[in-house]
Each structure stands twice: as C-alpha cells, then as structure tokens.
Amino acid sequence: MNLRIADNSTAATFTARVNAQRSRLAVLQERLSSGKRINRPSDDPNGAEAVVKIRTSQTEIKQFQRTALAANQKLTAADDSLNGYENLLERVRTLVSQGLSDTATQNAKNALATEIDSLRSRILNVADSKNGDDYLFGGSRQTEPPFDPATAAPSAIPATAQYIQIEPGTNAIPVGVTAESVFSDATSNIFTDLTNAVNALRGTGDAAVDRTTLETTMSRIATYTSLVDVAHAAVGANMNATDLAQENLTNNFLNLDERANDIEGDDFAGTALELADAQRALEATLQVASQGRRTLFDYLG
Template sequence: MMLRVTDQTMTMSAQRSLAASQARLAAAQAAASSGQRIGRPSDDPVGAGESLRVRAQIAAASQHQRNIDDGTAWLTTLDSALGSATGFLRQVRDLAVQGGNGSLNQNGRDALATQIDSLRKDLLGAANTRYLGRNIFAGSSDAPAAFTDGAPPTYSGTPGDTVQRRISPEQTVRVDGDGAAVFGTGADSVFGILDAISADLRNGVDPTGRLQALDAAMNRVVAGRVDAGARLSGLQRAGTENMTERNALEQRRSGIEDLDLGKAVLDLQVQQTNYQAALAITAKVLQPSLTDFLR
C-alpha cells in the first residue's frame, strides 16, 4: 500500500525539525553564556541532586571556617590577657621579695604596697577582658564584668558554663577561659592574696610568707595560658584542614556543574552550522506556491 505525503505534512515535519534544531542551538548558547552544564534539574537529575548535596557541604564547611576564625580571635584575646596577668603577678612577687628586706623602713613598705595595689587593679582589668562585648572569663554570663571589684572581687560567672564553637561536624572547641579556676574565688583568689601581701606591707609584717600561695596562684594562671595555647593551636590546625576540605569540595562542585569551555564552543559552532543548514534545506524543499499562500 502506498502512502501519500502531502505538502502540509512535509511543511509540519520541516517546522518540527527546524524548531528542534533551533532549541538545540538555544540550549548551546545558554550553556556557553552561563558556563554551567546544568541549567535546570531536568538537564541532569542525578547531577543536580549531587550538586545540591555538595553545595550543602560547602556551606557547612564555610560556617565552620567562620567559627574557627571567631574562636581564634577569642583564644588570641584570652592568651594576651593571661600573658598580661602573668607579668603582673611576677612583678608582685618581686615586690613581695623586696618587702621582706628587714632593712626597709615603713615608708618603703608603704610604697611597695601602693605598687601592689596598682598591679592588683591592672590584674583585675585583665580578668575582666572582653571580646566583642563579652567577658572571656565568665562563660556565657551577660554580667558587666567577670569579677566585680571588692575585697576580694566576686566572680559573676557560672562554674562549668562554657563558650563553645563548632569547627567540624564532630568537634567543638571551648574558646573562653574558666575565670574561677584561673584566678580563684573568695579570699583564696589571687586578688585575695595580693590584698593580704599589701596589708602585710602596710602593717610592717614580712610578706614573704605568702610567696608560696602567690606562686600557686601564678601557676594556675600559667596553666590557663598553656591550655588556651593548646586550644589555639588546635584551631589553627582545624583551619588548615577546613581549607583543604573546602578546596576539594569546590573542585567536586566544579566537576559536576561547570561546563568545559572548549567543548561548549565547539558544540555551539556545530549547532549553529546545523541550524543554518536546516534553514537552507527547508527553504529549498518547501517552496510555497501562490495557492498555498491564498489557502
């Protein structure tokens, strides 16, 4: 049986072929312009799903890096404050040793006591160091100061309360200092020891008997600084690992989403050639007559 192919059938078939060629050209142009292999999920459903998953991992890694940067700033501030506190206590120890000199008159002892009182004030300032408006020695407390001035100062933080930063899906790092553990509380605090040394000097009493307690307090401050330094080193290592991870994820995302530029240009040229050929062939095959126009 023979099938008759009419002019209308040929016209419709040519139009469909021409439209398909034009659509392929438009897709090639869009891909070359955007540089993206996946313009919509339907272009590659599996690739689109993998791309979303990788992008979520990149976003999480970027947040972890921001946490690392913030934690590094906290611990750097903490290390600086503890370094200052250690220096103040060493000066107090030297003054206390001088105060034990039996040949020193009372005026000399009073002068040493005044210097110790000034160092105590500086030490209290270090203990009340803040970062971005928050006390670095009072955990999450929103009190105006970690230690309120008094005789001795009162600690305003909550024991065991910490400030943590998540630096990976499995790891968090403490970024604040335990003020109660570092400086002590009540009469046994480092401030209480300094008050006692100052009082001994003003009363003409040899203050060297308190050197053992002062050394123990200084050791607590030094131990706090060592701990902060160890945490800071850990954050720096985590920052390096995070950068490596983000670079790997970005390469993976690029492999899924980004288009090979050379291949894209070649494909665009091929589609342009195909479209121009389709136009020329269609124009030659379908020669509309006056009857077709009138119809």
C-alpha cells in the same frame, strides 16, 4: 533543484527542526557562558541532586569555619590576656620582694603598696575583660563579670568552661579558661592576696605579722604563676586544635568543590565546538528553507 514547501505539514516539520536547533543553540550558549553543563535540574536530575547535596555539605562546612574562626579569635585573646596577667604577676613579685628587704623604709614600702594597689586594678580589668560581648574568662557564666568591678568580690554564679564544636564529627573543645581556674584557687584569690600585701606594706602595727603576710604573698604569687602556666598550655592546645580544624575544613570544602565541578562542570573547548556546529546546522536549515517559494519564515512569523 530548489526544495519547496508543499504544504503545512512540511512547514511544521521545518519549524520544529528550527526550534529544536535554536533550543540546542541556547543550551550550548548557556553552558559556555556559565561553564556548567547543569544549569537547572532538568539538565541532569541525578547530577543536579548530587550537586545539591554537595552544596548543602559546603554550607555546613562554612558554618563550622565561622565557628572555628571565632573560637580561635577568642583563644588568641585569652592567650594575650594571660600573657599580660603573667607580666603583672611578675611585677608584683618584684615589688613584694623589695618590701621584704630589711633596708626598705616605710616611705619606700608605702610607694610599693601604692603600685601594687594599681597593679591589682589592672589585674581586675584582665579578669573581667571581654571578647566582643562575652567575658573572656566567664566560661558558661556570661550574665555578669567573674569579679565585681568595684569590690573584686568573686561572682556567686558558678561557671564551667565554654565548649564549642568546631568540626563535624568531633568532640567540642573548651574555648578558654574560667577566671576561677586562673585568678583563684581553693585557698583565696589574687585580689584578696594583693589587698593583704598592700595592708602589710603600709603596716598593721605588727611587723612580724606583716612580714609573714608578705612571705605568704610571695608563695601565693608562685601559685598563681603556676595556674597561668597550666592555662597557657590548655589554651595553646586548643588554639592548635582550631588551627587544624580550619585547615581540615578548608581542604574538605575544596574537595567537595572539586566533586561538584566534576559533576556539573563543562568542557569549554568541546562545548565551543558543539556550539559552532549547532550554529552552522541552524544556518544551513534556514538557508534551505529560504529557497522555497513560501519560506519557513512565513510560518515563523
């Protein structure tokens, strides 16, 4: 027996049923295409709120990841510069040692002085080197270079190490070392010492004084080399800290991602079956309605 739509009330019932089935179908299609069961807050208010909190935490982690990466890059640049500085110091030590030889002629000493003067300029470039817009050894002083590019005079602005927090809930770490801790000490700085060595090699008129100056320079070079070793250790430790922080941040991000997926993620196979059932149900409803003298389509337009 054909089901006939007798009045508007019956038609309205069918219309509501079809609209509900179509809405359900649309929801399932969206879930299937997005892979999520929560596509808007109304789908699951509590779940949606939990996911928002997770995504907020992930945004914070991303910021720390950028900070940790930048810190690691700066520390790597500092480490490379310290290596270069150490090599230059070793070359200076070799040249000064040659200048102390009793067999060195004045012409030979003049040549040594010229090379040391050149090495002094190269060391100055290292001391004033930049990482992006920041002075690599500037620390908290970033308005001017650690040493005057023309005279090598040290900056009058005091500097401390630059600290950056690279992981939530942890203390900030220094991202480098200051020029004061590597290129100078309480006694002098490398540039003054090298200038004195150059003058001694070229001769001041007092051979005994010149020899003492060169011997002092040898001792000073050993001091600067020790300062570099200390700086290397500090930079290396903080590079390890940034590496560990980046690993922790990545793991935390992935764990949060897994939690979010557990909350909002959908069962693809299950949803596909639901979608097939919903499609069959809608088709059945429309088929039943079409058997009446006035079909549901008359009311749906």
